[in-house]
Amino acid sequence: MNSIYQYFRAIWYGFSSLWKGMMLTGHYLVHPKKILTEQYPENRDTLYIPERFQGEVVLPHDENNEHLCTGCTICEMNCPNGSIKIITRQVETPEGKKKKELDEWVYHLGLCTFCGQCIDACPQDAIKMSNAFEHSVYDRKLLTKVLNQPGSKLKSAKK
Amino acid sequence: METKDIKHDEFVINVGPQHPSTHGVLRLELWLDGEDIIDSKPHLGYIHRGIEKMSEALGYKQFIYLTSRMDYLSAHISNQACSLAIEKGLQIEAPARAQVIRVLMAELTRLASHQLWWGALGLDLGAVSPFFYAFREREMILEIFEETCGSRLTMNYITPGGVVNDLHPDFVKKVKKLIEQLKGNLHEYYQLLTGNVILQARTRGVGKLTAEDAVSLGCTGPVARASGVKCDVRKLHPYDGYDKVEFEEVLNDKGDNFARYWLRIEEMKQSIYIIEQLIDNIPEGSYREKLKGVVKLPAGEYYQRVETARGELGVYIVSDGKKEPYRVRFRTPNFSNLNALRPMLKGAKIGDMVSMMATLDLIIPDIDR
Numbered sequence: 001m002n003s004i005y006q007y008f009r010a011i012w013y014g015f016s017s018l019w020k021g022m023m024l025t026g027h028y029l030v031h032p033k034k035i036l037t038e039q040y041p042e043n044r045d046t047l048y049i050p051e052r053f054q055g056e057v058v059l060p061h062d063e064n065n066e067h068l069c070t071g072c073t074i075c076e077m078n079c080p081n082g083s084i085k086i087i088t089r090q091v092e093t094p095e096g097k098k099k100k101e102l103d104e105w106v107y108h109l110g111l112c113t114f115c116g117q118c119i120d121a122c123p124q125d126a127i128k129m130s131n132a133f134e135h136s137v138y139d140r141k142l143l144t145k146v147l148n149q150p151g152s153k154l155k156s157a158k159k
Numbered sequence: 160m161e162t163k164d165i166k167h168d169e170f171v172i173n174v175g176p177q178h179p180s181t182h183g184v185l186r187l188e189l190w191l192d193g194e195d196i197i198d199s200k201p202h203l204g205y206i207h208r209g210i211e212k213m214s215e216a217l218g219y220k221q222f223i224y225l226t227s228r229m230d231y232l233s234a235h236i237s238n239q240a241c242s243l244a245i246e247k248g249l250q251i252e253a254p255a256r257a258q259v260i261r262v263l264m265a266e267l268t269r270l271a272s273h274q275l276w277w278g279a280l281g282l283d284l285g286a287v288s289p290f291f292y293a294f295r296e297r298e299m300i301l302e303i304f305e306e307t308c309g310s311r312l313t314m315n316y317i318t319p320g321g322v323v324n325d326l327h328p329d330f331v332k333k334v335k336k337l338i339e340q341l342k343g344n345l346h347e348y349y350q351l352l353t354g355n356v357i358l359q360a361r362t363r364g365v366g367k368l369t370a371e372d373a374v375s376l377g378c379t380g381p382v383a384r385a386s387g388v389k390c391d392v393r394k395l396h397p398y399d400g401y402d403k404v405e406f407e408e409v410l411n412d413k414g415d416n417f418a419r420y421w422l423r424i425e426e427m428k429q430s431i432y433i434i435e436q437l438i439d440n441i442p443e444g445s446y447r448e449k450l451k452g453v454v455k456l457p458a459g460e461y462y463q464r465v466e467t468a469r470g471e472l473g474v475y476i477v478s479d480g481k482k483e484p485y486r487v488r489f490r491t492p493n494f495s496n497l498n499a500l501r502p503m504l505k506g507a508k509i510g511d512m513v514s515m516m517a518t519l520d521l522i523i524p525d526i527d528r
Contacts, residue, residue, distance in 0.1 A: 010356075017356040024350050025288060036295055050302075052324065054309040074452065080221040115224040115315040120323060121452065129309065 054114040054129040057084075059105055059147040066155040067148055068126035071102035075118035075127060083111035084118060102148060109135060110143040168192060174512070176205045182279060183523025187500075191509060199504045201497055207527040214487040219245050219454040220319060222487065226474075227313035229491060230525040232272040233467035235264045238317040243398055244463035244474045245319040248456035255442045257321035258399045263334070263437055264304075264316065265399075265465075266430040270341070271300040272468035273423045273430075276520045280420070281352055283517035284361055289352050296344065299337045303330065319454065321447030334438050338431055348424065362416035366503045366515035369414060376502075377495035380470025381426060382519055385419040387412035392466040406433050419518040453482050469493055469520055493525040 028034055040047075061067050071088040085106040093099050119127055127147075137143060174187040184205035190197040210229060214222035223241045227234035239261055246252065253261070278293030301311045306327040308316035316323050352358055368378070373386040383390045391408040393401040409425040411418040456478035464473045470492025477486040496519055503515050 014356045017354050020354060021288075021351050024347055036298070050306040050309075050327070052307070052309040052327070053305055078218075078221065078452075080217050080224060113224060113313070114310060115313075116309060116323065117221065117224070117315070120318075 049131045049133070051131070052129075053131045053133070054116050055132040056109055056114075056130055056135065057107055057112065057118060057127055057147070058130040059127050061149055061152055062155065064155075065149060065152045067102075067152055068124045068155055069102050069105060069148065070124055070126075070154060071100055072123065074121050074123060078117045078121040080115065080117065081111045081113055083108040083113075101154065105147040107145045107147050108143065109145060110140060169197065176202075182521065185497075185521065185523045185526070187512075189504070189509065189512070194508050194510070196504045196507050196509055196512065199501055201500065203527055205527065206524050208524075210528045211487050211489060215484060218482050219456060219484065220450070222484070223318065224313070224315040226489070227315060228524060229489065229528055230467055230469065230472070230493065230522050231312055232275060232522060233268055233469065233472075234313050235261075235268040235317060236465055236467040237472060238315065239265060239399065240463050240465040240467075240472050240474045242317050242319045243465065244461045244476050245454065245456065247463060248459065248461045248476065248478060249319065249450070249454070251320065251448060253321045253399070254445045254448060255400075256444045256446045257448075259437055259441050260322050260326060260446065261317055261399050262401065262404065263434060263441075264308075264322075266433045267300050267303065267334070269430045269468045270427055270434075271297045273427050274300075276423060276468075276517075277348065277352070280514075280517045281358075283513050284358060286352065286355070286357070289348075292344075292347055292351060296337065296341050299333070299340070303327075303333050303337065306330070306333070318447070320450045321445070323447070325446045326441070331438055331441070334434060338434060338438075341427075341431060345424075345428070353420075353424070358420075359417070361511065361514045362420055362518065364415050364417075365511045366416045366507065366518065367414050368499050368503055370412070372502050373414070373499065376498040378470070378499050379492050379495065380466070380468070381419055381422050382470065382496045382499055384409060385411045385422045386414035390471065392464050392471050396464060398463070398465060404433050404436050416514055416518045419520075423520075455480065455482050456484070464490075467492055469522065469525070470496060489528060491525045491528065493522050497521055497526055 059067050059069060071086055073086045076084045076086050086102065087104040087106065088100045089103040090098050091101045114129070116129060119129060135143075169190060169192050172189050172191060174189060176184040176186040186202040186205065188200040188202060190199070208228070210225045213225060223238050226237035226241050230237055274293040274297045278290035281287070281289030304314060305311050307324065307330055308314035309324070368382070368386050370386045370388050373383040373388050378386070378388070379390050387410055389408060389410065394408050406429045409422050409429060411422050456476070458478055458480040461476045461478070462473060464471055471490070472492055473490035475488040475490070476484050479485040499519060500515065504512060507515070
């Protein structure tokens with residue numbers, strides 16, 4: 001008699017716990033406003049991406065095509081993966097002095113882990129992280145970028 | 160590899176390395192007699208990346224980002240451990256504000272990690288919906304991380320001398336909202352999974368781990384605490400001002416699957432309690448002590464232990480005065496927790512293997528490093 005009681009009790013317990021779980025599911029079925037699912041590729045325009053989100057390294061240029069990078073290579077030394085390569089060139093100033101200048105700021109996006117240590121180390125605050133996150137391309141070569149625009153030069157200190 | 164005599168009615172099967180229930184690439188070799196497990200043996204190395212060796216080639220500030228890739232669900236806490244070890248070597252202490260931020264982030268990480276575990280446990284036992292409920296709150300935590308740290312999973316936010324950025328202006332508001340929502344939603348966790356008859360049947364009395372076994376195998380964290388072993392590093396060796404906050408070390412002496420389940424849910428409540436105490440009392444001031452560009456530790460050995468979401472993480476750094484560490488060694492919690500699987504599996508049914516692995520909460524990249 002006792003075992004039969006146990007048997008039916010287990011069945012009742014099973015159904016009641018199933019019912020409890022289904023109650024919750026049903027609650028969300030009739031409260032669609034509580035559902036948080038985002039339809040990602042469709043909501044691209046309204047997508048909220050925080051300002052600090054580390055998407056990729058960029059070298060901002062102002063309207064005169066000038067940037068802040070002096071080519072000191074501190075970011076290159078601080079990068080743990082070797083995803084930054086700074087190529088500098090020697091130029092002669094009008095006074096006749098030889099000076100180092102940024103030639104190419106090469107950024108290997110495929111090697112970058114977005115740790116942000118280059119931005120942290122930069123003494124000029126020349127580079128920063130942009131919010132772009134859709135990086136997929138069909139050719140691996142496109143992941144190697146030159147960040148300084150052609151013809152750009154160092155922003156002079158005086159304004 | 161040792162070979163074992165297999166009797167005529169015994170057989171060996173491999174679980175993994177790409178088994179869906181393992182959450183990673185762990186290969187388990189099981190000796191079976193029908194449905195009963197006679198013995199088991201884990202095979203490691205499928206996701207070995209050589210993080211310890213890589214750290215020897217990088218500077219002290221640089222190698223910290225690698226530790227986020229060990230236990231990726233406790234990335235903040237791993238970074239914190241390394242930062243604390245380096246700070247020990249430099250004989251500095253992070254500013255008060257940075258310490259509070261670190262504790263807040265660590266507890267948020269613990270919450271996020273336990274929520275993912277809770278959802279994944281449901282998945283392992285065949286219930287899909289808990290996963291979505293767990294991810295609802297976890298998404299809020301990740302959004303808080305994203306706003307303040309810039310990334311969602313591998314933040315590299317905690318650095319020697321403090322934290323990289325100051326808190327986002329919305330941080331306090333969002334954390335308060337999260338806590339409010341989490342407290343209101345915890346009953347759903349019970350409603351959905353805890354009281355469920357399938358979970359009860361598959362966890363109660365299954366996968367028993369005795370306190371002696373837990374100690375001798377080096378288990379830490381929720382796995383050992385569910386067997387009644389006091390091992391919370393936050394209580395035993397407080398770091399970053401954990402001695403100033405009030406919380407309870409949750410213990411359970413049953414040692415079965417349900418004890419581990421219950422303990423993690425209770426630990427989530429304790430994390431909420433810690434966050435509640437700190438969120439209104441974040442001290443003003445500097446959040447970071449600027450270090451030199453190239454950090455050099457004086458020659459010597461430095462060890463720091465912290466409590467991650469899965470147990471005790473120890474960071475051991477040997478320095479010979481150069482700008483790179485001579486040797487870095489991580490004592491990771493999952494490696495020792497994995498050892499608990501063998502005594503638990505002995506004599507159990509093969510169907511219970513998945514629930515035991517799920518409640519151990521193994522992170523395979525942390526085992527292999």
